[in-house]
Amino acid sequence: xxxxxxxGHGKIALALTRLLAGRGDEVRxxxxxxxxxxxxxxxxxxxxxxDLEALDEAEVAERVGAADALVFAxxxxxxxxxxxxxxxxxxxxxxxxxxxxxxxxDRYIMVSAMGAAxxxxxxxxxxxxxxxxxxxxxxxxxxxxxxxxxxxxxxxxDPATGRVRAAPSVPRGEVPREDVAAVIAACLDEPGTAGxxxxxxGGDEPVAAAVAALAQPSA
Numbered sequence: 001x002x003x004x005x006x007x008g009h010g011k012i013a014l015a016l017t018r019l020l021a022g023r024g025d026e027v028r029x030x031x032x033x034x035x036x037x038x039x040x041x042x043x044x045x046x047x048x049x050x051d052l053e054a055l056d057e058a059e060v061a062e063r064v065g066a067a068d069a070l071v072f073a074x075x076x077x078x079x080x081x082x083x084x085x086x087x088x089x090x091x092x093x094x095x096x097x098x099x100x101x102x103x104x105x106d107r108y109i110m111v112s113a114m115g116a117a118x119x120x121x122x123x124x125x126x127x128x129x130x131x132x133x134x135x136x137x138x139x140x141x142x143x144x145x146x147x148x149x150x151x152x153x154x155x156x157x158d159p160a161t162g163r164v165r166a167a168p169s170v171p172r173g174e175v176p177r178e179d180v181a182a183v184i185a186a187c188l189d190e191p192g193t194a195g196x197x198x199x200x201x202g203g204d205e206p207v208a209a210a211v212a213a214l215a216q217p218s219a
Contacts, residue, residue, distance in 0.1 A: 001188065002026045002067040004105075006052065006096050007074025008045060009036040011157070012111060015181035016071065017043040020188075030063065030074070052092035053084075061099035069107035069188055070100050072136075082128035089129060093136035097143050107194070108145040109184055112137050114153045114172065114199050137197070146194035148187045152180045153201035165203025166210040173201035186211035 003020055005013045008029020017027050021044025029040045032051040040047040050063040052074060064070065072093050076084035093110065100108055112133045119130035140147040153173045160178035183200055186207050187193045192215025203210070 001069065002028075003188065004028045004030065004048075004064050004067045004070045005045070006030045006050075006070065006072045006092070008040050008047065009033070010073050010075065011177045012155075012181050012184075013071070013073040014039065014043050015160075015178045016073070016184055017045045019181055019185045021045065028065070028067070052095055053087045055095070057095050057098040057102070060095040061102040064096065064099040064103055064105070066103060067105050069109065070096055070105055071109040071111065071184060071188075072096050073111045073184075076129075080125075082123065082125050085125065085129040085132040090132035090136045094139055097139055097145065100145055101143065106146045107188070108140065108143075108147040109187055110137060110140060110147060110149045111180070111184070112149050112151045112197075114151045114201075116151060117169075117197075146191070148193045148195075149197040150180070150184060150187065151197070151199045153199065155180065161202060162207055163202070163204050164200050164207055164210050165205060166198050166200040166214060168198050170199045170201055170203075175201045179207065182207045183211060190215050192216045 007013050008031045020027050027045040028048050029045040030048050030050040037047040048063050074092050076088040115130045116133040119134040120127045137149050153175050155177050156174050158176040196214050
């Protein structure tokens with residue numbers, strides 16, 4: 001499988017790259033900082049310079065190129081203001097959705113956030129972030145893509161457990177980034193997760209079983 005990961009230098013993205021490359025998939029990671037190229041290569045990905053905030057839709061599509069799937073794991077990151085939540089978490093996602101449509105990439109995995117389903121009002125950065133995520137998520141149902149929206153709880157750098165709790169709605173909780181990466185990889189393997197939006201936190205169910213339980217039956 002050929003997979004493009006937007007936000008390729010993020011912690012979830014690098015963990016996902018190692019998983020996919022380790023099983024023989026071809027991974028390209030979109031980054032805006034050339035200084036991160038070595039880290040992507042070490043994880044097993046081909047780095048592609050692509051500033052999702054600076055390039056227009058056609059330029060992003062050119063850099064995305066051909067693939068079987070795209071994972072949006074980009075984000076403005078901690079310490080950024082509300083404006084960048086909109087230009088990256090929302091607009092960057094919209095550009096990759098457009099790129100997939102232009103390039104004939106059907107499969108799309110969105111790394112969203114718990115709380116995006118009921119994003120609050122207000123001008124504080126976290127509220128703006130959740131609204132940006134909600135707007136990006138909201139563009140997928142009408143996109144024509146085979147999308148899955150993954151909404152993790154509070155992310156941690158704890159080691160992977162291989163076990164999660166995943167459902168359309170779950171109680172708030174923490175989840176290791178490495179387990180989120182494993183969930184994304186399992187979604188790529190499970191076509192029945194197309195059209196599914198779910199939340200995920202740490203739990204007791206093996207990742208593969210948790211994702212299989214979310215899959216919709218074939219029409």
